[in-house]
Amino acid sequence: MTAGDHGAPTSGDSYLPAHGNGGYRVRFYDLELDYKVGPGRLAARARITAVATHALSRFTLDLHGLRATRVAVAGKQAKHAQRAGKLVITPARPLPAGGVFEVDVRYGGSPGPIPTPQWGDLGWDHLDDGVIVASQPLGAPTWFPCNDHPSDKAAYRVVVTTGSAYHVEVTGALTSRRSAASTTTWEYVLPAPTPTYLLSLQIGRYGTFTADTPVPQRFAVPPRVAAAARHDFARQGEMIAAFTTLFGPYPFPTYAVVVADADLDAPIEAQSLSVFGTNHVDGHRGSENLIAHELAHQWFGNSLTVAEWKHIWLNEGFATYAEWLWSDLAHGPKADVLADRAWRSVATQPQDLILSAPGKDNLFDDRVYQRGALTLHALRKELGTDRFFQLVREWTREHEHATVTTDAFVALAERHAGKSLAPLFTNWLHTTALPRL
Incomplete structure (x- = not known):
């Protein structure tokens, strides 16, 4: 935190510290969006319910490329300013530690993506005739003010009004759809705790x-x-x-x-x-x-979400291993065969990546995916298939709709093994050299 009673304008994430904010946790986002596809104009309102983790006289939200026109906190107009992708809010009265408060933001403009050197354009982007949203890992602020860090999971209600010729899909359950004149309003509700980057909106014919x-x-x-x-x-x-x-x-x-x-x-x-x-x-x-x-x-990434971006292998390693498992079940190449192919592929690439801390530029490097899956395959060989999947099922049950870390996974694996697995995890997770299968 910064000095005094200001919420820090940073998540403290070791890879993306500028995204996310300190001083509060969000419980609920209530978003109302009116979007005109042709001119690409958005008029919107966000009501955010949050809990102050300490006393706050000022706090920040992430918002990129859109202009906030009015902000209220606890029903009273609040001072606000925008700079460097942050909406800085000063409520009329300081917020007490532990208190629940509501932020009401009116905003709008022409939403567009955030360009990045590593991952291309992220967030709200335009199709030839519609909209696509791809927010991982930092694109959510291109369409709503938020606390943009995977560890802050909240529930959502999203209402979208657009031309009736278009179909709208939002993460969650469609609870109503009503048409008036040339527009249709779609309402989706998502009660499961969800990080901002996993909220999606798609518009098309x-x-x-x-x-x-x-x-x-x-x-x-x-x-x-x-x-x-x-x-x-x-x-x-x-x-x-x-x-x-x-x-x-x-x-x-x-x-x-x-x-x-x-x-x-x-x-x-x-x-x-x-x-x-x-x-x-x-x-x-x-x-x-x-x-x-x-x-x-x-399961891996959405229900179980990484507490920090450096743990990304827990998302991509499991999802890649699921490809091999499905191939095995669907009478394609066996997991052992696919593991051998992956090992040979990774062996031809530079051996300079530490899986447990790949670095910001390597978050979505193919080696994170393949070496992550290989780590799980090696663990399965160590534990045996039955114990391995018992471990996986306990992992998803214990951490359902919560956040996870590499250390927590290692601790649970060692509990199922009944012994230290330091040699296996040190070689696969914490060193650059590729171990043999």
């Missing part, structure tokens, strides 16, 4: 269909690829059943898939929703490994 499986699935896709998408995602219900057996109960009431009307470099994960590009739909299940990967993130 999409057709929809559903799949009747134990976990209800919904799909929004461009009509021209609907038949291919039905085929490519037809086994997703089987995946959910298989992963439920391996990982524990699916952590959300529903699962949604959007095929955005664009080619994407990679799919986008969000809470109970995944976004693919039309290039991931070919009618031949050519991207089924990616379908498995994004589904697995609902």
